[in-house]
Amino acid sequence: MDKIYLNDLKIDTIIGVYDWERHTRQTLRFDFIFDWDIRPAAQQDDLQHTLDYGLVAEKVVAFVENSEFQLIETLAEQVAQLLLNHFPITRLQLTLTKPVRLHGQNQAKIEIVRSR
Numbered sequence: 001m002d003k004i005y006l007n008d009l010k011i012d013t014i015i016g017v018y019d020w021e022r023h024t025r026q027t028l029r030f031d032f033i034f035d036w037d038i039r040p041a042a043q044q045d046d047l048q049h050t051l052d053y054g055l056v057a058e059k060v061v062a063f064v065e066n067s068e069f070q071l072i073e074t075l076a077e078q079v080a081q082l083l084l085n086h087f088p089i090t091r092l093q094l095t096l097t098k099p100v101r102l103h104g105q106n107q108a109k110i111e112i113v114r115s116r
């Protein structure tokens with residue numbers, strides 16, 4: 001299957017379980033891989049026949065900027081379901097990266113794959 005990538009989407013939001021995180025916005029990074037047959041768009045050179053990654057980014061930014069979840073798991077799941085509900089995507093992989101300062105770590109990351 002062909003793939004469309006949307007990488008390094010950075011969004012500020014409220015996320016986290018600790019008190020300071022409930023009133024301090026943090027920058028999350030989103031990376032997506034969408035299964036998508038690119039041939040119809042390639043044959044007609046027409047945006048109408050493909051997944052417009054600009055629209056996907058707008059949808060994700062609007063949702064994440066206004067969210068206030070505690071866990072990155074919850075946010076990742078909600079974003080995946082949002083995209084499956086709004087676009088004819090059959091399968092997506094989402095990697096969500098959060099900055100952390102824990103025992104020398106500087107990133108926490110989760111990866112999920114969802115399909116309809």
Ligand SMILES: Nc1nc2c(c(=O)[nH]1)N=C([C@H](O)[C@@H](O)CO)CN2
Pocket residue numbers: 015016017018021070071072073098099100101102108
């Ligand atoms: N599996 C998870 N573990 C932790 C999360 C999380 O979202 N999922 N979050 C935190 C804190 O909010 C941390 O990111 C603060 O730096 C701790 N563990």
